[in-house]
Amino acid sequence: MASTTSGDALPSGGRIFTSFPDIFFIPEFVFGGLVWILVASAKVIPANPLGWVMFVSIFCFVMTTLWFFIFLCGGNQSSIWPALDAGYHFVAVVFFLSASVDLAFITYGTGETYKYISGQPALPILELPGVQPDEYLKIYRLYISAVVMSYVATLLYFLHAIFSAIRWKRS
Structure with a gap:
């Protein structure tokens, strides 16, 4: 097993902004935060x-x-961290993929219900109680944006998990 002083050691400090796959931290923040918002x-x-x-x-x-802050402060230098890094990002991929599929289904149902209440031929799949008909289009568009951001976040976490696993196997 390689020591943590080899070239494959996890980066710490400012090196996380220039090392691969750790440059995915910032886009993961952005796209994951956008799904939330x-x-x-x-x-x-x-x-x-x-x-x-x-x-x-x-x-x-x-x-x-x-x-990110553990990596930035250098608390990731023991031999267990490459495995933890790959494991966390794998769990994040599974979570985000399941959330993306759920969100896509809800978005589809919201779109079909909007079509139905606006007079187009469709089945009302998802009735939202307390929502006025003119709000459906706004909610539908927000959900479409959230689905796109969710799948982008899933892709970023997936790439981070794959390259973290490769780095773990090298260490």
Whole structure:
């Protein structure tokens, strides 16, 4: 097993801004935070699947922030950290992928319901209680944006997990 003084050691300090795959931290913040903001800016109805989306986006945002500061302060230099890094990003991929699928389903249902209440031929899949018909289009557009950001965040976490696993195997 390689020591932590080899070239494959995890970066710390300012080197995380220039090392691969750690440069993904900032885009993961941005896109994960945008999912959180976009879903929260619409009505979180239905609460069960969108509650999961909110949990995942907040959990990954907080954990990535914690992970980022651990790397920035140099607390990641023991031999267990490459495995923890790959493991955390794998869990984030699974969480974000499940949240993205849930969010896409809710978005589809919201779009079909908007079409139905605006007179187009469609089945009302998802009735949002307390939402006026003119708000459906706004919520639908916010959810579309959130779905795109969620899949981009999933891709970023996936790339980070793959390259972290490669780095772990080298160490």
